[in-house]
Amino acid sequence: MKIFEALRKDHEKQRLLLKILAETSGDTAARREYFQELKDQLESHAVAEERHFYSHMLENDETVELTRHGIAEHHEIDELIEKLDETEMSSPAWLHYLKSLQEKVEHHLADEEQEFFQVAGKVLNERQKEKLADGYREEMAQELTHA
Template sequence: MDIFKALREDHDKQRDLLKQLVSTSGDTKKRQQLFKNLRTALETHADAEERYFYKPLIDSDKTQEKARHGIAEHHEIDELITELDQTDFSSPAWLRIAKNLKERVEHHLDEEEHQVFQIAGKVLSTSQKESLSKAYQDHMNTK
């Protein structure tokens, strides 16, 4: 498996969790559990992605700007997660922030898959794509 397939699999899980989360209402166990699962998935993914995808891309002039942009988007997503964490689950503002989070994450995932992956595919060798995937998956499996 190459790094792109590994990342896409996690992206699909994140999209599913986001879709489920914004369909919830009120301060329910389901909303709390979905948010907890999403927060963990996003944080773990961002950490591993920065180490095993963006870090190698920063070393290339062709991909440096895109890698830095992706990392900056991770920080924007972190801020929205923190905002959700500090908002009452039953507040109408919570769902508004959750929908904003969904839009930001989906924008980030789409941009990666349709722009960054194409450029990275030209910069990374086949063996790098495979070794990065293994390191990424090993990291994800230990979290």
């Protein structure tokens, strides 16, 4: 498996969790459970992605700006998660923040998949793509175990 496939696989999980959460209402056990799973996924993904993909992309002139942009978006996503954590789940504001999070995450994933991956694919060789995927998947599993 190459790094792009590993990242896309997790992107799909994130999209699905966001879609499910957007369809929940009130302060329910299901909403709490899905939100915790989403937080774990997003936080683990950001750590693993920054360590095993972004860090390598910062070393290349062609990918440094896209990498910085991706890291900045990770911080914006963290801030939205924090807002959600501070807001009552039964409040209409919670769903408003969730929709903002959904838009931000989906924008970020589209940026990566439609632009960043293409540029990164040109600067990485096949062995690097596989090695990065192995490191990413190991880190992701480790992060999720500690979540």
